[in-house]
Amino acid sequence: MSRNIPVIQKPVPTREERLGSFAAYGGTCAGASGQIKCRCFKGLDRSFSQASVCQEWYSMFTLLTVRNSATIVHGPVGCVSSATCMNIFNRLGQQARGESPIQDARWFSTNLTETEAIHGGEAKLRETVLEVQKRYHPEVIFIFSSCVSGVIGDSVGSIVKNLQKEIRTPLLLSQCEGFRTSVWATGFDSAFHAVGNVLLRKGSHQIKGLVNVISPLTVGRLDELELERILSAVGLKANFIPCYSTIEDLRRSVQAVVTTATCLTFGDYLARHLQEKYGVPYTREVMPLGLEATDRWLREIAKITGNHRKVENFIRAEHRRIAPRLGELREKLHGKRVYVSAGQARAMSFSVLAKELGFELVGTTVYHYDEVISASIHRLGKLFPDAILNIANLQPYETANLIGRLNPDLYLADEITTTWVAKQGIPTMMIYDYGSNYLGYNGVIAIGEKMLMALANPGFVKKLSQHNPLPYKKSWYAQNPFRFIVDSAGV
Amino acid sequence: MNTIAERPRYSCSLGGAITTAASVYRVVPVLHAGPGCGMQLFNGIGYVAGFQAPAYIGSSALPSSNTRERDVVFGGEDRLRNLLRSAQEVMDADLYLVLTGCTAALIGDDVESIIEEFRTQGVSIAHASTPGFKGTTYHGYDIVWKAFLDQVVKPPRRRYARLVNIFGIVPGQDAYWQGTLEEIERLLKGLGLEVNTFHTHRQGIKSIHRASEAALNIVLSPWLAQETVDTFQKTFGIPYLRFAGVPVGPTDTEAFLWKVATALEIPQRSAKQSIDREIRWIYDQFEKASLAFTGFDFRHRFAVLGDSGTTIGILRFLANDFGQIPVLAVINEDPPEKIRENIREELSKLEFVQTPEILFTTDPWQAHEKLREIHPSFVLGSSLDKSIAQEIGALHASVSFPITDRLILSRTYSGIRGSAYLIEDFFAPALTAL
Numbered sequence: 001m002s003r004n005i006p007v008i009q010k011p012v013p014t015r016e017e018r019l020g021s022f023a024a025y026g027g028t029c030a031g032a033s034g035q036i037k038c039r040c041f042k043g044l045d046r047s048f049s050q051a052s053v054c055q056e057w058y059s060m061f062t063l064l065t066v067r068n069s070a071t072i073v074h075g076p077v078g079c080v081s082s083a084t085c086m087n088i089f090n091r092l093g094q095q096a097r098g099e100s101p102i103q104d105a106r107w108f109s110t111n112l113t114e115t116e117a118i119h120g121g122e123a124k125l126r127e128t129v130l131e132v133q134k135r136y137h138p139e140v141i142f143i144f145s146s147c148v149s150g151v152i153g154d155s156v157g158s159i160v161k162n163l164q165k166e167i168r169t170p171l172l173l174s175q176c177e178g179f180r181t182s183v184w185a186t187g188f189d190s191a192f193h194a195v196g197n198v199l200l201r202k203g204s205h206q207i208k209g210l211v212n213v214i215s216p217l218t219v220g221r222l223d224e225l226e227l228e229r230i231l232s233a234v235g236l237k238a239n240f241i242p243c244y245s246t247i248e249d250l251r252r253s254v255q256a257v258v259t260t261a262t263c264l265t266f267g268d269y270l271a272r273h274l275q276e277k278y279g280v281p282y283t284r285e286v287m288p289l290g291l292e293a294t295d296r297w298l299r300e301i302a303k304i305t306g307n308h309r310k311v312e313n314f315i316r317a318e319h320r321r322i323a324p325r326l327g328e329l330r331e332k333l334h335g336k337r338v339y340v341s342a343g344q345a346r347a348m349s350f351s352v353l354a355k356e357l358g359f360e361l362v363g364t365t366v367y368h369y370d371e372v373i374s375a376s377i378h379r380l381g382k383l384f385p386d387a388i389l390n391i392a393n394l395q396p397y398e399t400a401n402l403i404g405r406l407n408p409d410l411y412l413a414d415e416i417t418t419t420w421v422a423k424q425g426i427p428t429m430m431i432y433d434y435g436s437n438y439l440g441y442n443g444v445i446a447i448g449e450k451m452l453m454a455l456a457n458p459g460f461v462k463k464l465s466q467h468n469p470l471p472y473k474k475s476w477y478a479q480n481p482f483r484f485i486v487d488s489a490g491v
Numbered sequence: 492m493n494t495i496a497e498r499p500r501y502s503c504s505l506g507g508a509i510t511t512a513a514s515v516y517r518v519v520p521v522l523h524a525g526p527g528c529g530m531q532l533f534n535g536i537g538y539v540a541g542f543q544a545p546a547y548i549g550s551s552a553l554p555s556s557n558t559r560e561r562d563v564v565f566g567g568e569d570r571l572r573n574l575l576r577s578a579q580e581v582m583d584a585d586l587y588l589v590l591t592g593c594t595a596a597l598i599g600d601d602v603e604s605i606i607e608e609f610r611t612q613g614v615s616i617a618h619a620s621t622p623g624f625k626g627t628t629y630h631g632y633d634i635v636w637k638a639f640l641d642q643v644v645k646p647p648r649r650r651y652a653r654l655v656n657i658f659g660i661v662p663g664q665d666a667y668w669q670g671t672l673e674e675i676e677r678l679l680k681g682l683g684l685e686v687n688t689f690h691t692h693r694q695g696i697k698s699i700h701r702a703s704e705a706a707l708n709i710v711l712s713p714w715l716a717q718e719t720v721d722t723f724q725k726t727f728g729i730p731y732l733r734f735a736g737v738p739v740g741p742t743d744t745e746a747f748l749w750k751v752a753t754a755l756e757i758p759q760r761s762a763k764q765s766i767d768r769e770i771r772w773i774y775d776q777f778e779k780a781s782l783a784f785t786g787f788d789f790r791h792r793f794a795v796l797g798d799s800g801t802t803i804g805i806l807r808f809l810a811n812d813f814g815q816i817p818v819l820a821v822i823n824e825d826p827p828e829k830i831r832e833n834i835r836e837e838l839s840k841l842e843f844v845q846t847p848e849i850l851f852t853t854d855p856w857q858a859h860e861k862l863r864e865i866h867p868s869f870v871l872g873s874s875l876d877k878s879i880a881q882e883i884g885a886l887h888a889s890v891s892f893p894i895t896d897r898l899i900l901s902r903t904y905s906g907i908r909g910s911a912y913l914i915e916d917f918f919a920p921a922l923t924a925l
Contacts, residue, residue, distance in 0.1 A: 051529020081535020
């Protein structure tokens, strides 16, 4: 009955293989830009590393909130732990959409134990899929492999292929063994590879004005509303995928006139897939964060949809509308020295935003590098040549050293990293807050206001830093922050 | 517990090992594990135990070898050796505790020899094998204590007749661990005791070193830490007292304190003085609560879902001391078969009401089906039991892991003070709209 549902049998190439990505570098923006130009910008490794995030985590993060879905991690019970955390966003998202009652996402572990480590996990994966089907009758079941299923040699591809013959529900397999890559963004690709190849099929017709906006779970509802406002002002309608999407939203993506992404690092694989397989073109601009970036994002879309005049009129009107408050914000933020840590798209956008909001970029930590952002690095190389560029899949010991040296006025990052920098007495601002607006024209103002608030009272972090030190030796702060970034052959 | 796991109420042994070790001040866990284990387990334990940031060390600051494909093929020993060498230049630690995850265990790295190399050089270092496929968060706690006992605890120089060790609370897995340990410590100090909680007041490595000098081990769980206290008894001659859970409220706390006082031969008069003071204090709180209790006719048919220790403590308090009607207890941490009868017995020793239905299951699907059937009016469980409570029209409070609907610092529902906080929070969902 389900023989016509295709099955993924081979994993996607890693980002390292596909986009020359890597996660270890330390230098300046100008230095990195120069190296990219001479094609000598290459991946390094660390001889001292701290805990990071694996691609399985991000793969699960990509799909967990799809409506009426079920998520199965084929691994030991620990590998599904963070779903509880992601479910916080799942609940926030429903609340922000005014939905009631709020539903928890559905996640499962095949709970591999010592027995399966020896005898293989096929039986348990089967049992789990069938049980999930029986309990919830989801419209789609996502299956994520893990380091353990990989090391013990479970051929998840053929197991899923056999299972698919028995049940009608599409099984989407993301092969995302953590050890395969140091670049967690590979997990997005694994997830979208499954969505693209299993779920999508040719649509009947193009839907006029429909724009796919591929957007990660960290982009909140207020950002969606802002993008909806912008797109509808120029006669377009947003189809946000994959978070909180229905299967229909996902399937409709093949009928869109254009695909864009709030974060191309996240959406790259699916955007390419939609173009290659269904002829839906995509825009390559970085996220619509900042005035200039939003302009360019919108113009790129207009290039494809063809509503130039509307777009130009709208852009002019928006600039006029926010100019007075933007001017005030620039004045207040002028000369503030800021450090930014984030995923590559967000890190680049926030860094470039410095010019618009008047602050100075002293450094940026980017969670990984791939070609998608080379243009942005060149731009930074020109704007802030001496600013630090650190490429690190977290590695807060490097950050601590840098912050100790640079002593910025404000540190912008995710909530995991801000936890540490707060203990150095530096005011921090969370830039993935689900309840805030960062994108679009209103986002520029909202960010500026949020920065002023973050600077307004440093009392908490100043006092905390006097009592609770970071877990590093004093001597570490005097060392070269990139001392442990070495050629991978040496590790 | 070799079945599939839906929305599990625990994580893996590596996770339990990390939270247990990292909450001993200045003990730095070093992960020899996959690239994502550290953050998966922080987001999956501390983050969802009431949004607890790591203390001195944890989450993304944990040194980690971040195993990759090459290590899977050729072994990760050199990588670990490099990591440990560099760690000494960066991390300020009293002890490195190397924890091996699934990948390292499966590829068979000889971690012991590497540890020995560093130990010979005088590095304060220990090792625990904690692959996630070996067990749950709870087992991680036990494995870390086995490692502490084998490699860190020092032989006693003398015996302290008033020093006790506390076991059985797993930091993080018990979201209220800190407040609970502090309350137990406070109560025992009232008896004139010195208390090794290991995890509070920055007691740190010294408390582990001198654990062998205690006069008594106290276990606050019906089954955890059995091997630990057995080893203490065999090696250092330290007896232990096991309690079925953390005492909550006057009745159980009074019994707990008397049992400890008797075991340590504390003069009855001084023990009584301290215990009476606690009991007076809590009944003064009950007196205050009587306006709400009687005024709102606040009586509920309630269910408790959680690990055995938490469930026993809370259910017995609400039933024996606070006039509520227990209808269901769901024990969800998979305690060993042989102690389940004891757990049943503890949940059955109720003074005024009948024994509730008792369900042992790690499967929230089954637990929720049972809630639909029994229809309690108040559900005390995890935040993942909130939606089902809403569905059946019951009030809800988060008392067991995971907890994502409140910030937890040193809050507790245990002991004397904790039972007063529990009463406050028990009324909260009914009063929040006023």
